[in-house]
Amino acid sequence: MTNYNFNTNCIHAGYKAEKGQPQVLPIVQNTTYRYYNAPDVAALFDLESDTFMYSRIGHPDEDALEKKFTALEGGTAAVAASSGMAAIFMAVTTICSAGDHILASPSIYGGTFNLFATTLKKFGIDVTFVDQTLSAEEIIAKAQPRTRLLFGEAIANPALHVLDFEKFSKVAKTLGVPLFIDNTLASPYLCRPIEHGADIVINSTTKWADGQATSMGGIVVEAGNFDWTKDGKYPEITEPDESYHGLKFYEKFGPAAFAMKLRVCALRDFGSCIAPLNSWLTFQNLQHLPARMRIHSDNALELARFLEAHDKVDWVYYPGLEGNENYELSKKYLPKGAGGVLSFAVKGGRTAGEKLLENLELTSIVVHVGDIRTSALHPASTTHRQLSEEDQIAAGIDPGLIRVSAGLEDIEDIKADFDQALNKL
Ligand code: PLP
Numbered sequence: 001m002t003n004y005n006f007n008t009n010c011i012h013a014g015y016k017a018e019k020g021q022p023q024v025l026p027i028v029q030n031t032t033y034r035y036y037n038a039p040d041v042a043a044l045f046d047l048e049s050d051t052f053m054y055s056r057i058g059h060p061d062e063d064a065l066e067k068k069f070t071a072l073e074g075g076t077a078a079v080a081a082s083s084g085m086a087a088i089f090m091a092v093t094t095i096c097s098a099g100d101h102i103l104a105s106p107s108i109y110g111g112t113f114n115l116f117a118t119t120l121k122k123f124g125i126d127v128t129f130v131d132q133t134l135s136a137e138e139i140i141a142k143a144q145p146r147t148r149l150l151f152g153e154a155i156a157n158p159a160l161h162v163l164d165f166e167k168f169s170k171v172a173k174t175l176g177v178p179l180f181i182d183n184t185l186a187s188p189y190l191c192r193p194i195e196h197g198a199d200i201v202i203n204s205t206t207k208w209a210d211g212q213a214t215s216m217g218g219i220v221v222e223a224g225n226f227d228w229t230k231d232g233k234y235p236e237i238t239e240p241d242e243s244y245h246g247l248k249f250y251e252k253f254g255p256a257a258f259a260m261k262l263r264v265c266a267l268r269d270f271g272s273c274i275a276p277l278n279s280w281l282t283f284q285n286l287q288h289l290p291a292r293m294r295i296h297s298d299n300a301l302e303l304a305r306f307l308e309a310h311d312k313v314d315w316v317y318y319p320g321l322e323g324n325e326n327y328e329l330s331k332k333y334l335p336k337g338a339g340g341v342l343s344f345a346v347k348g349g350r351t352a353g354e355k356l357l358e359n360l361e362l363t364s365i366v367v368h369v370g371d372i373r374t375s376a377l378h379p380a381s382t383t384h385r386q387l388s389e390e391d392q393i394a395a396g397i398d399p400g401l402i403r404v405s406a407g408l409e410d411i412e413d414i415k416a417d418f419d420q421a422l423n424k425l
Helices: 007-011 038-045 060-072 084-095 109-122 136-140 165-175 247-270 276-284 289-309 325-332 349-359 389-394 411-423
Strands: 079-080 101-104 126-129 147-153 179-183 202-203 219-222 313-317 341-346 373-379 401-405
Touching: 007 060, 007 289, 060 079, 060 202, 060 219, 060 276, 079 084, 079 247, 079 373, 084 109, 084 147, 084 179, 084 202, 101 109, 109 126, 136 165, 136 276, 147 165, 165 179, 219 247, 219 389, 276 341, 289 313, 289 341, 289 401, 349 401, 349 411
Parallel strands: 101 126, 101 147, 147 179, 179 202
Antiparallel strands: 079 219, 202 219, 313 341, 341 401, 373 401
C-alpha cells in the first residue's frame, strides 16, 4: 500500500530504509557522482537515467525532500531551491521571458512584491497587481495578450488575507494560464492549493516546513494537470529547447514537464540549489509538521482572542477570528486552522508599538515567521522604517501594527508575556 494519508506521508514519504540500511535518511555531503563509462554519463545528460549527475541539479537528500513534498502537496513532481525567493524566481522565469506579463495579487510577501515590481521589470517581464477582492470579471479585464500566469498567496504575508481559490482558479482557467500559489503561511497541512485549482505551488521551506529556524530553503511543486500545449503559449515547455539539445519537455515528461524544465534549465543556469544538510533538516522537521501546525494555529487563535479583549489593544487581525473579513474564506479553505500569524495594533500608534516590543520577554524580536519560538516584529520601525508614516499607511502598514508568529510554547506563557508588556505601556 502506498496511497497513505497526510500524517503518514509526513513521516514515511521520500525515504524507506531497505534491509540493513539506516532507518533515518542519511546526509550525503557530496557534490558529484562516479560513473565508469561515457555512455552512462551521456544518459544522464539525455535525462534517461534516474541517478545523480552533479549536486547543483539534484542530490539524494534533496530528492528525498522533493518526494516528500510532492506527496504532501498532492502533486506530480517537485524541485527544491536554496530559498523561497529562489523558488519563486525560478518558477516564474521557467515560463516568462522578456515581453511577457504576470497578473498578481498585491497581498503578497514584500520580497516577492519587490521581485515582481522592480527586478522582473529589468528582465522585461511586466507585472500588474490586481486587488484580490475584485470580481473574477474585473481581474480578467486586467489581463494582457502575453499574460503567462496568475499569482497569489494562500494566506498573505503580512496582510493575512485568505485567497478566494474558487475565484482565482476560475480566472486562471478563463485566461488559459497556470495558477501559481505561494503556500508558505498555510503549509500543506492547513491548505492543499492543488485541490482548489492551483497548477504550481511554491513554499518557502524556511518557514513552517523547517519550523525551527535552522535552514533556508524553497520548493516548487507541479500539480501535473495543466495543458501546456493549448494555444502555443508555452513554447519553453512544448517546443524543442535549444539550450537542451532540442528536447521537448512536455512530450518527454508530460505531467512533470514544468518541474523537469525548471530543474535542468533554471537550477542549471542560476545555481540556486539547496544544500544537503538543509534538505536533510527540512526533511526531518516535516515529519512533525501536522502536530506543529495544529499548535501554531491554536495558539495564534487564542492569543488573538486574548488581545482582542485587552483594553490596551486597538485592533486585532486574524482570519480565524469570528468577525474577521476573511473568516468565511478561512473556514472554507483552512478548516484545520488559520495559521500561526496574527497582527494587532496597540493604542498609541508607532511609539507605543515600539515600546511594546521592548517590553516583551519570552517573545523574540526577529525578522522571521514559522519558528517554534513565538516571535514578533514591528514593521513600521524595522522592515518598513525607510517609509514616511504616510507611505507606510499606503502600503497597508499601520504605524502601530505588530506582526506575531505564535510559537509552540504554553499559550498561558505567551499570553502572560503580552499581558505584562501591554500593561507596562
Ligand atoms: N513567501 C512568503 C510568503 C514568505 O513569507 C517568504 C519569507 O518570509 C518568502 C516567500 C521568501 O522565502 P525565503 O526567505 O526562504 O527566501
